[in-house]
Amino acid sequence: MIEIKQYISEVIHAGLAKLEIKEYALVEKSANPDFGDFSSNIAMGLAKTLRKNPLEIAEMIQVELTIDKKIISEHSVTPPGFLNFRVAKSFYQETVTQIIAAAGTYGRTDTGKGKNANVEFVSANPTGPLTVGHGRQAVLGDTIANILEWHHYDVTREYYYNDAGRQMRILGQSVAARYFEQLGREGDFPEDGYEGEYIKTIATEIREQHGDSLALDDKIFRTHAEELIFADIKNTLETIGINHDIFSNERTYYDNGAIDALVEDLRNKDLIYKSEGATWLKATALGLEKDRVYYKSSGEPTYRLPDTAYHRDKLNRNFDLIIDIFGADHADTYPDVLAALEALDIDTAPVRVLIHQFVTLLKSGERVKMSTRKATFVTLEELIKQVNTDVVRYFFIMRSMNSHLNFDLDLAVNQSEKNPVYYLQYAHARICNIIKNGAEKDLTVTGDLDCALLLNESEISLIKVLNVFPEVMATALENMEPQGIANYLHHMSAEFHKFYASCRVITDDHDLSTARLNLITAVKIVLGNGLGVLGVSAPERM
RNA sequence: GCCCCGGUAGCUCAGCUGGAUAGAGCAACGGACUUCUAAUCCGUAGGCCACAGGUUCGAAUCCUGUCCGGGGUACCA
Numbered sequence: 184m185i186e187i188k189q190y191i192s193e194v195i196h197a198g199l200a201k202l203e204i205k206e207y208a209l210v211e212k213s214a215n216p217d218f219g220d221f222s223s224n225i226a227m228g229l230a231k232t233l234r235k236n237p238l239e240i241a242e243m244i245q246v247e248l249t250i251d252k253k254i255i256s257e258h259s260v261t262p263p264g265f266l267n268f269r270v271a272k273s274f275y276q277e278t279v280t281q282i283i284a285a286a287g288t289y290g291r292t293d294t295g296k297g298k299n300a301n302v303e304f305v306s307a308n309p310t311g312p313l314t315v316g317h318g319r320q321a322v323l324g325d326t327i328a329n330i331l332e333w334h335h336y337d338v339t340r341e342y343y344y345n346d347a348g349r350q351m352r353i354l355g356q357s358v359a360a361r362y363f364e365q366l367g368r369e370g371d372f373p374e375d376g377y378e379g380e381y382i383k384t385i386a387t388e389i390r391e392q393h394g395d396s397l398a399l400d401d402k403i404f405r406t407h408a409e410e411l412i413f414a415d416i417k418n419t420l421e422t423i424g425i426n427h428d429i430f431s432n433e434r435t436y437y438d439n440g441a442i443d444a445l446v447e448d449l450r451n452k453d454l455i456y457k458s459e460g461a462t463w464l465k466a467t468a469l470g471l472e473k474d475r476v477y478y479k480s481s482g483e484p485t486y487r488l489p490d491t492a493y494h495r496d497k498l499n500r501n502f503d504l505i506i507d508i509f510g511a512d513h514a515d516t517y518p519d520v521l522a523a524l525e526a527l528d529i530d531t532a533p534v535r536v537l538i539h540q541f542v543t544l545l546k547s548g549e550r551v552k553m554s555t556r557k558a559t560f561v562t563l564e565e566l567i568k569q570v571n572t573d574v575v576r577y578f579f580i581m582r583s584m585n586s587h588l589n590f591d592l593d594l595a596v597n598q599s600e601k602n603p604v605y606y607l608q609y610a611h612a613r614i615c616n617i618i619k620n621g622a623e624k625d626l627t628v629t630g631d632l633d634c635a636l637l638l639n640e641s642e643i644s645l646i647k648v649l650n651v652f653p654e655v656m657a658t659a660l661e662n663m664e665p666q667g668i669a670n671y672l673h674h675m676s677a678e679f680h681k682f683y684a685s686c687r688v689i690t691d692d693h694d695l696s697t698a699r700l701n702l703i704t705a706v707k708i709v710l711g712n713g714l715g716v717l718g719v720s721a722p723e724r725m
Numbered sequence: 726g727c728c729c730c731g732g733u734a735g736c737u738c739a740g741c742u743g744g745a746u747a748g749a750g751c752a753a754c755g756g757a758c759u760u761c762u763a764a765u766c767c768g769u770a771g772g773c774c775a776c777a778g779g780u781u782c783g784a785a786u787c788c789u790g791u792c793c794g795g796g797g798u799a800c801c802a
Contacts, residue, residue: 211744213745214744214745214746215745215746217745218745222744222745224743224744227744227782227783230782231781231782236782237782261745262745263744263745263782263783264782265744265745307802308802310802345802348801348802349801349802350801350802375801459800460800461800463800472727472728472798473798476799476800477800478800479800480800481800483800485799485800485801485802486801486802490802510796511729511730511795511796511797512796512797512802513797513802514728514729514730514796514797515728515729515796515797515798516797516802538729538730539730540730540731540795540796541730541795541796543794543795550794550795556801581738581739581750582737582738582739583738583739585730585731586730586731586738586739587730587731587732587794587795587796588737588738589737594736594737598737598750598751600764601750601751601764602750603749603750605764606750606764606765608764609762609764609765610765612762612764613761613762613765616761616762617761617762618761619761620761621761666739667739670739670740670749673739673749673750674749677749680765680766681765681766681767683761683765683766684757684765684766684767685766687760687761688761689761690761724762725762725764
């Protein structure tokens, strides 16, 4: 399939060559269809160096253009100096055939062929249920993994958690406190303890399974809590279609000596020192702003240390691409991790860190800080139960990861039936139904059609949008930002609904019906492919 | 204080690697179902793109500063 922008760009470059001008010509979609489909601002860029009016330059270039009329039907120059190009209808019309032939592969590239990628996401420590905050990262990460797979990367989805630190110890203590409370004894609830109701449930379950005579410091409290909470987390993730391939944890890196080895290696580079009872990484020697603690004066390591060992291990596993998805609160930590590894001559180039902003919880118009410890959260499970998976996934994906997201459960539930995801799904279902109706009249989709019959304005604009899909998917890979796909699919659906309102597909005109059936099949393919990557279902009926 | 995000319609957000007239959904108002699904379509209304400078042929978009909100700057994760 000829990539139209590239074609125009080549045409312009050929014209420039004749004028002995070397300059990169950017071609973009025209904002206003009156000017054509694509335009280039090359003349304006040249105005200064050539010391000429951009309009004159544009006209000069235009004369030198050699254009295939079958691809570009007309071209013009408009003030202040745009070169405009209108794509021939016949060119557009034929892409329908090509999309149907490509079907499930339309829009895919081989960028990732033969390459391995690792996407680490969610990675919440098992101290409580997943919240809507985690939901954002979960959906984002899974969708990014899907995008990579779409472009033929071999993807490993990974969940990393800290199970050896302070957090988990406090979790165990919180459970123990509730356990003794239930036995009528004074529970010594830790100051930073986990206050959620689920802690009580876990305590009750421990009593049922292990009796009432456990000692305060029994390991059961922690291990049982971790087990139950993890089961709950995995279950929630599975409900929205997320399955990690690997769960890795901090403890592994203590057990296999990786952490000691890391500290030793850094010490040999003179990057470790002791001060005020703590052990520090000399990050300032690596060009960073301040030194960081590896071991607290209590002897306990900070999360930074195992995280660094973990990343060393990930890099050793030879992935071509390693994606870390962190919330904004972690934005400050990865530079230390990467710098420490670079200091050990480890190439961290495969690592790409994506930071997403937080979900702000609103309760009766007020901001509430979501905290697992204080149990001020809305669980992801709760959200899924009240709306559905498709709504949840789309809800998170339709926002840019850079934007702060306000979340009000009541509002989310009340507005769920207005979620734009239904707009996309409805378009898909409508198409399926029409195809079914066509089949009953022996009209089938074979990709064999008279493209020239697709003349209606709404048909042409539909085809134009279909054509953009590969570019949208390529950009999503480049930017690692799924939102663009959601925006595009919404636009695609809007064009379809408009078409539906102005053109009837199944009529007595056999050839026209066939042509239109093929056209909407192409739309179905694009919607199906796009929704598939978003992890949203494409229903046949609604 | 310093660093990172954000500030666009009443609300939630697109557009941000500079382009021609700033978009969508929700909310509001008015139309369209004897015809393949009205979860749809068509129309009206709604904007000093936070503010002030700068860069240039051209700025919502880039730079600087200010203000507001979120996060970080912890021997929490």
